[in-house]
Amino acid sequence: xxxxxxxxxxxxxxxxxxxxxxxxxxxxxxxxxxxxxxxxxxxxxxxxxxxxxxxxxxxxxxxxxxxxxxxxxxxxxxxxxxxxxxxxxxxxxxxxxxxxxxxxxxxxxxxxxxxxxxxxxxxxxxxxxxxxxxxxxxxxxxxxxxxxxxxxxxxxxxxxxxxxxxxxxxxxxxxxxxxxxxxxxxxxxxxxxxxxxxxxxxxxxxxxxxxxxxxxxxxxxxxxxxxxxxxxxxxxxxxxxxxxxxxxxxxxxxxxxxxxxxxxxxxxxxxxxxxxxxxxxxxxxxxxxxxxxxxxxxxxxxxxxxxxxxxxxxxxxxxxxxxxxxxxxxxxxxxxxxxxxxxxxxxxxxxxxxxxxxxxxxxxxxxxxxxxxxxxxxxxxxxxxxxxxxxxxxxxxxxxxxxxxxxxxxxxxxxxxxxxxxxxxxxxxxxxxxxxxxxxxxxxxxxxxxxxxxxxxxxxxxxxxxxxxxxxxxxxxxxxxxxxxxxxxxxxxxxxxxxxxxxxxxxxxxxxxxxxxxxxxxxxxxxxxxxxxxxxxxxxxxxxxxxxxxxxxxxxxxxxxxxxxxxxxxxxxxxxxxxxxxxxxxxxxxxxxxxxxxxxxxxxxxxxxxxxxxxxxxxxxxxxxxxxxxxxxxxxxxxxxxxxxxxxxxxxxxxxxxxxxxxxxxxxxxxxxxxxxxxx
Numbered sequence: 001x002x003x004x005x006x007x008x009x010x011x012x013x014x015x016x017x018x019x020x021x022x023x024x025x026x027x028x029x030x031x032x033x034x035x036x037x038x039x040x041x042x043x044x045x046x047x048x049x050x051x052x053x054x055x056x057x058x059x060x061x062x063x064x065x066x067x068x069x070x071x072x073x074x075x076x077x078x079x080x081x082x083x084x085x086x087x088x089x090x091x092x093x094x095x096x097x098x099x100x101x102x103x104x105x106x107x108x109x110x111x112x113x114x115x116x117x118x119x120x121x122x123x124x125x126x127x128x129x130x131x132x133x134x135x136x137x138x139x140x141x142x143x144x145x146x147x148x149x150x151x152x153x154x155x156x157x158x159x160x161x162x163x164x165x166x167x168x169x170x171x172x173x174x175x176x177x178x179x180x181x182x183x184x185x186x187x188x189x190x191x192x193x194x195x196x197x198x199x200x201x202x203x204x205x206x207x208x209x210x211x212x213x214x215x216x217x218x219x220x221x222x223x224x225x226x227x228x229x230x231x232x233x234x235x236x237x238x239x240x241x242x243x244x245x246x247x248x249x250x251x252x253x254x255x256x257x258x259x260x261x262x263x264x265x266x267x268x269x270x271x272x273x274x275x276x277x278x279x280x281x282x283x284x285x286x287x288x289x290x291x292x293x294x295x296x297x298x299x300x301x302x303x304x305x306x307x308x309x310x311x312x313x314x315x316x317x318x319x320x321x322x323x324x325x326x327x328x329x330x331x332x333x334x335x336x337x338x339x340x341x342x343x344x345x346x347x348x349x350x351x352x353x354x355x356x357x358x359x360x361x362x363x364x365x366x367x368x369x370x371x372x373x374x375x376x377x378x379x380x381x382x383x384x385x386x387x388x389x390x391x392x393x394x395x396x397x398x399x400x401x402x403x404x405x406x407x408x409x410x411x412x413x414x415x416x417x418x419x420x421x422x423x424x425x426x427x428x429x430x431x432x433x434x435x436x437x438x439x440x441x442x443x444x445x446x447x448x449x450x451x452x453x454x455x456x457x458x459x460x461x462x463x464x465x466x467x468x469x470x471x472x473x474x475x476x477x478x479x480x481x482x483x484x485x486x487x488x489x490x491x492x493x494x495x496x497x498x499x500x501x502x503x504x505x506x507x508x509x510x511x512x513x514x515x516x517x518x519x520x521x522x523x524x525x526x527x528x529x530x531x532x533x534x535x536x537x538x539x540x541x542x543x544x545x546x547x548x549x550x551x552x553x554x555x556x557x558x559x560x561x562x563x564x565x566x567x568x569x570x571x572x573x574x575x576x577x578x579x580x581x582x583x584x585x586x587x588x589x590x591x592x593x594x595x596x597x598x599x600x601x602x603x604x605x606x607x608x609x610x611x612x613x614x615x616x617x618x619x620x621x622x623x624x625x626x627x628x629x630x631x632x633x634x635x636x637x638x639x640x641x642x643x644x645x646x647x648x649x650x651x652x653x654x655x656x657x658x659x660x661x662x663x664x665x666x667x668x669x670x671x672x673x674x675x676x677x678x679x680x
Contacts, residue, residue: 021086021090021101022089024093024098025092025093028093028097028098029052029054029096032057032096033054036054038054038056039054040054041055041073042054042055042058042065042073042074042075043073043074043075044058044074044075044076044077044088045074045076045077046077046081046084046085046088047079047081047084047085051088051089051092053095055069055073057097058095060123060124061119061123061124061127062095062117062118062119063117063118063119063120063122064116064118065117066118066123081113081116082109082116082157082160083106083109083112083113083157087106087110087113090106090110091110091114091117091119091128102131104143104145104146104153105149106153107132107135107136107150108153108154108157108161108166109153109157110128110132111128111129111133111136111164112157112164112166114127114129114132115129115160115164136150136166136169137169140170141169141170141173144218144221147170147173147174147177148170148225150166151167151170151171151174151225151229152225154166155226155229167229167232171229171232171233171236174222174233175233175236175239175242177218178218178222178233178237178242179237179240179241181218182242182246194212194219194249195245195246195249195304196249196304196305196306202308202342203308203344203345204306204309204312206256206260206261206312209252210253210256210261212253213253213257219249219250222250223250223257227258227287231294234247234250234294237250244296244304245303245304247296248296248304248305251291251294251295252295252305252309254291255287255288255313259287259288259313259316260312260313260316281320284316285320285321285322288313288316288317288320288322289322289326291313292313292329292330297329297333298336306340307334307337307338307340307341307342308341308344308345310330310333310334310337311334311341311345311346311347312345313330314327314331314334314347314364315361317330318360318361318364331364331367331368335368335369335371335372335375336372336375338368338369338390339389339390341393343393343396343397343400346365346393346397346400347362347365348361348400349361349362349401354406355406355407356401356404356406356407357401357404357406357407357411358406362401365397366415366418369390369394369419372390373419373420383420383422383423387423388424388425390419390423391419391423391424391425392424392425392426394418395419395424395429395430395432395433396429396432398412398415398429398430398433399429402433402434402436402437402440403436403439405440407437409441409444409448409451409452412452413452416433416455417455425460426460426461427456427457427458427461428461430456431456431461431465431469434452434456434475435475437452438452438474438475442474446476446477449474449475450476453475453476453479456479458479458482458483458486459486461483463490466483466486466487467487469483470483470484470487
């Protein structure tokens, strides 16, 4: 890139202290006139300088002057003469027989100028062309630093440097030495070569990438080259067998420096006054397209290139207006690696955007995730772990863009449907997104809220989020009821497990519904020491929850906070009161019907010759038809009145059984049937 070369060129001035070439040339001209007695009769004009020289030395060592001096004694070299007047002054000094000081900073210009003046072996043995070629091959191309200097100087010597293969030889030499640096046959490296594995698990950062580059100076040298030379070096590295995991980081660091870095962007803005904004934009577009061409795509890129870098390139492509086919190619590459992305890398609308829902960043992200879903469907119909990761990332992204007050409910629902509901293992992030959307849309009706939240499944919420949903007044009432029911079932299960653990710790071996074989190693305890026998009869579930909280605060601390647990207990008490009221009303309505059905059955059924059924078996058929506790097949708000009665009756029985847990055993005698051992 021309601007890059201009920026780097001041660093390439020769550090060698050379004598005054002009003064030496004047001394040689005077000496030649004194020795031969011939005046300096040839005038050579280069740029804005004129040299008064003798004809014979020029005529004998330069084919160019051999032809020109036959016509006239005045010769004017073109404005683009390689190296200008300074280079011609050094070549003139050599023509008069003096030693020419050659170094990596001037050898390329001297070689091109000698070729232009046709100073070959045809016009004298050991002429300048041969000498400079020997210096290039045996000195310059054996050193990394010298080769870089010559290559940088070749930018101003095109096309002569290209025709003389100076650029090609430098590029091949640099590529070979870079391969040797990675192979390290002499084991001189203190640390391994840079790869991008460390950046694959974190969001993309231009600053971090620049810090990594500073660890390997040879990579830093390569990314300082202009774009044309850099592209050719990358091609040479691949031809010479360098692995892609080492080549791709070089391309990424180059793009990071000249396209994505904030400092570089400020540099382009400062220089845009000279070249114009259009020229700067065209340069960036050309570089971006070249970087995309150099990057590996497909499966090879999945292990060596972070997805965050692709997102950074995509953001830059949208900003510069890259052509659509290149953007589509980049989007497909991101979609194939989306499960390895970080939500911090996703495209967000720029500050000051009027409507997030109408931004190009949101539509681009929607295309990427939709493409990922299509790729997943084509490869595997069943949801995979990568699909779960992608769905979670999409919900986290929705939580960030849901704060747009101009986004309508239909548009937000369409965004939710981009990822299939079956791919969501957890709905926590979806709840966060819906909560944010409802906060910025407080005027939605209950029906509209229910429509927007129809995809939210409370059974896939974590315990903490479910408790928050119960207490969230923004959520639709139907969802709150469902979340409350799920929360109560979870609380009941936790209470049951804790109760079993407490009885096992304090009561030792016992029979009944719990097998004594489960507690073979437990210590015995007297019946009177049971924590559930206090002689006060049955208590409500809320009482036992509060009592259990006081006794086992350390066991519940890891799962519930005190505030959340007390809130749950309060809601359960309210539900108990509602269920008791509903139960009484249902009992009053069904007393007469039950009496009639019992009398009719008694008349129809014959006497049982085998006597009554054993105690505990008369309700076994009915109990087998019941659904197991804890399985929720639908939302509470969606069942009919008969189903509500059934659920209310079942819940009330469960609460009664829990409250009476252990009460019946207090009536047994201490030594009866060996259920409880005698106290010591």
